[in-house]
Amino acid sequence: MSSVRQSSIAAALVLAMVLGCLALAPQRAEAQAFGERSAVHASDCGRDCLIGFARAYMNALVHHDPSRVSFVRNVRFTENDVLLPIGRGLWASISGASESPLLAADPDTGNVAWLGTVEEHGAPAYYAMRLKVEQGRIAEVETVVDRKTDLPAPFGDPGKLVHDPAFSEVLPPQLRRERERLRDVANGYFSTVERNDGDLLTLFDPGCERTENGISTTSGHYGSAALAQGCEAQFKLGAFRINKRVRERRFPLIDVERGVIVATGFFDHDNSFDRYTTTDGKEHRTLLKWPNSLSLMEAFKVRAGRIYRVEAVFTYVPYFMHSPWEQGVAAAAAADAADADAGDDGPGESSAHAPTCDRACLIDFADRYMSALVAHEPSQLAWARLVRYTENSVPMNVGEGQWSTVTGKSDDPIEVADPTTGSVAWLGSVREHGDPAYYGMRLKVRNRRISEVEVVIDPRQGPGPLGDPARSIHDPAFKEMLPPGLRSSRSALVARAARGLAADRALSGDRLRDPSIAVVDTDRGIVVATAFIDHAAGYPQGAGSSAANTPYPETLGLIEALKIRRGQIVSTETLYTSLPYGMPSPWVGHGARRCAEVMCVR
Numbered sequence: 001m002s003s004v005r006q007s008s009i010a011a012a013l014v015l016a017m018v019l020g021c022l023a024l025a026p027q028r029a030e031a032q033a034f035g036e037r038s039a040v041h042a043s044d045c046g047r048d049c050l051i052g053f054a055r056a057y058m059n060a061l062v063h064h065d066p067s068r069v070s071f072v073r074n075v076r077f078t079e080n081d082v083l084l085p086i087g088r089g090l091w092a093s094i095s096g097a098s099e100s101p102l103l104a105a106d107p108d109t110g111n112v113a114w115l116g117t118v119e120e121h122g123a124p125a126y127y128a129m130r131l132k133v134e135q136g137r138i139a140e141v142e143t144v145v146d147r148k149t150d151l152p153a154p155f156g157d158p159g160k161l162v163h164d165p166a167f168s169e170v171l172p173p174q175l176r177r178e179r180e181r182l183r184d185v186a187n188g189y190f191s192t193v194e195r196n197d198g199d200l201l202t203l204f205d206p207g208c209e210r211t212e213n214g215i216s217t218t219s220g221h222y223g224s225a226a227l228a229q230g231c232e233a234q235f236k237l238g239a240f241r242i243n244k245r246v247r248e249r250r251f252p253l254i255d256v257e258r259g260v261i262v263a264t265g266f267f268d269h270d271n272s273f274d275r276y277t278t279t280d281g282k283e284h285r286t287l288l289k290w291p292n293s294l295s296l297m298e299a300f301k302v303r304a305g306r307i308y309r310v311e312a313v314f315t316y317v318p319y320f321m322h323s324p325w326e327q328g329v330a331a332a333a334a335a336d337a338a339d340a341d342a343g344d345d346g347p348g349e350s351s352a353h354a355p356t357c358d359r360a361c362l363i364d365f366a367d368r369y370m371s372a373l374v375a376h377e378p379s380q381l382a383w384a385r386l387v388r389y390t391e392n393s394v395p396m397n398v399g400e401g402q403w404s405t406v407t408g409k410s411d412d413p414i415e416v417a418d419p420t421t422g423s424v425a426w427l428g429s430v431r432e433h434g435d436p437a438y439y440g441m442r443l444k445v446r447n448r449r450i451s452e453v454e455v456v457i458d459p460r461q462g463p464g465p466l467g468d469p470a471r472s473i474h475d476p477a478f479k480e481m482l483p484p485g486l487r488s489s490r491s492a493l494v495a496r497a498a499r500g501l502a503a504d505r506a507l508s509g510d511r512l513r514d515p516s517i518a519v520v521d522t523d524r525g526i527v528v529a530t531a532f533i534d535h536a537a538g539y540p541q542g543a544g545s546s547a548a549n550t551p552y553p554e555t556l557g558l559i560e561a562l563k564i565r566r567g568q569i570v571s572t573e574t575l576y577t578s579l580p581y582g583m584p585s586p587w588v589g590h591g592a593r594r595c596a597e598v599m600c601v602r
Contacts, residue, residue, distance in 0.1 A: 044110075045110060049107075050111070051103050051112060053069070054112045054114045058114060061097070062096060062097050070138065075137075075138060078323075080143070080144060080315060081323050089143075090552075093120040093539075096118065097116065098118070098161070110132050110134060112133070113130045115128045115163070116163075123552065126145070126155070126158075128144045129144075130262065130297065132252070142325060144264075144313050146313055146314060154213040154223060155214065166308060167260055170258055171259050174304075175304045178256065182256065182259065183251045185261075185300070189310075190249050196241050197241065200235055204235075205307060207308065208310070209230075209231070209308075210312070211310070212314065227239050244272075248264075248265050248322065248326040259308075264298070264325070266294065266295055268293050270401075271286055271433070291319035291391075291401045291404065295314060295315055295317045295321070297313050318394045318579060320400060356419070357448055366425075366441070366443055369443060370409050374406055374430075383449055388451070388452050388586075389455075390453070392457060402455065412428070414427040421519070423442060435459065438469065439575070441455050442519065454530065456557055456559045477570060477571045478526060482525045494527065501531060501560070502515075513532040515530070518530050530587070535550060537552050554578055556576040559575050
């Protein structure tokens with residue numbers, strides 16, 4: 001990969017932006033659409049201007065200097081669907097970027113896209129970026145970064161990446177289609193991918209080719225190309241049957257003159273089955289056994305209403321993760337918070353007269369929950385009227401996610417009950433279609449009904465280490481009842497656990513974020529906590545071995561059990577999983593009024 005030249009070309013970039021902005025597209029007066037603020041769509045930045053902004057942004061990014069470009073005061077920036085301040089994420093780790101990206105621009109909406117490769121401390125990654133420019137300033141930055149991991153996904157040689165020149169070619173008028181039609185063609189592609197059964201819901205050019213993360217997946221022998229050659233043949237075969245849905249589809253950039261559409265969305269793989277049959281009668285096995293989603297930014301070239309070229313950058317994210325750009329997500333979160341504040345009493349019951357649930361009762365709830373999970377039968381359990389359920393920090397409906405994949409569980413987990421708060425934790429392992437995964441879960445029981453479920457799960461093929469669950473033995477201290485002289489008060493246990501969490505992570509230099517006490521057992525001296533560890537990867541360039549080990553930003557979501565005897569931590573067991581950098585907690589915000597300065601207590 002050739003890196004961006006460190007000698008600044010800022011002057012040339014600024015000149016290109018100025019020249020582009022002088023070539024203003026004429027304003028169009030038209031009938032005002034319902035919900036629009038104005039009937040006039042003003043375009044104050046033409047194609048050259050927008051491309052100038054994209055190049056200037058990348059120049060600033062490589063130099064770790066946001067001041068090199070102009071942002072609106074409330075600029076929105078996301079990296080792998082996490083909202084971050086400008087300057088975080090890739091801004092800290094990047095060491096270079098390709099000089100010949102795929103560029104697309106849409107002066108009607110002020111959007112511009114950049115697809116190519118970057119380096120982080122010398123390690124390559126595929127990168128897609130969308131900017132929105134408003135009144136001469138960058139108002140939105142949406143990015144997808146795919147790093148090389150052990151997960152089964154395409155990752156081509158960045159040095160051999162060549163973007164198809166068709167994306168920059170202006171189409172003759174007879175091959176163009178109007179904006180709405182172009183959107184429908186791209187949307188039909190996603191509908192064809194969704195539970196792909198052989199039916200085509202869009203049109204393909206006979207010469208259609210697709211590149212994903214730098215690899216052709218329509219010719220050669222990689223991935224779906226090993227099953228069939230060409231776009232249409234693969235879809236007729238049903239090669240993409242595992243895609244349960246293509247969700248939160250957005251089409252922010254459409255270039256009518258060039259027939260280019262840039263879209264974003266998620267491919268959800270629920271993996272409720274691990275075998276499937278293509279239309280030729282052949283049976284296939286899924287590569288991953290656990291629920292996962294792909295977050296993508298995808299460029300389409302459409303000629304005469306048919307898809308001719310596709311280039312995509314995508315990366316794995318937690319299953320059912322949502323986009324901060326999708327309308328309605330924020331409103332749904334606000335409604336969820338309001339519902340949680342309203343309470344979750346069962347029918348005909350009030351919290352003032354709630355039936356109690358002692359330790360044995362709570363442990364029984366955890367055991368029955370895990371049995372129902374293995375049986376894929378949530379109806380076996382008593383649920384509150386309002387239930388909050390998350391997996392790896394993503395809210396979803398009960399019955400989704402691991403409810404479709406778990407086929408077994410460990411018989412001797414760590415179980416910690418807290419009758420004071422009605423919470424219980426279960427730490428052990430599960431199997432998903434035969435593959436092992438470590439699994440930590442917190443339940444909250446109210447009025448003898450489950451009102452909250454928080455799950456952290458780390459699958460075998462996920463990033464990071466994974467010990468053999470068959471050889472994993474929990475410290476027997478977690479089952480030990482402490483004599484009165486060795487016990488600590490509830491507040492002392494919470495304080496000691498908080499200090500322990502902070503001290504351990506301070507040694508690594510990473511940031512401990514949103515620590516929360518989930519369960520406290522004073523009789524056994526056990527505290528179960530959840531937290532996030534943010535690894536910024538902001539080493540000095542060329543820092544050596546530490547950067548080589550983890551060259552990119554990531555966040556670890558964890559659940560940890562701490563055994564405390566006479567005020568000292570004597571044993572810990574931690575389960576963590578890799579998440580997109582800066583992944584927010586869906587729980588701590590809800591309980592903010594119950595959170596102290598350094599530790600949230602549920």
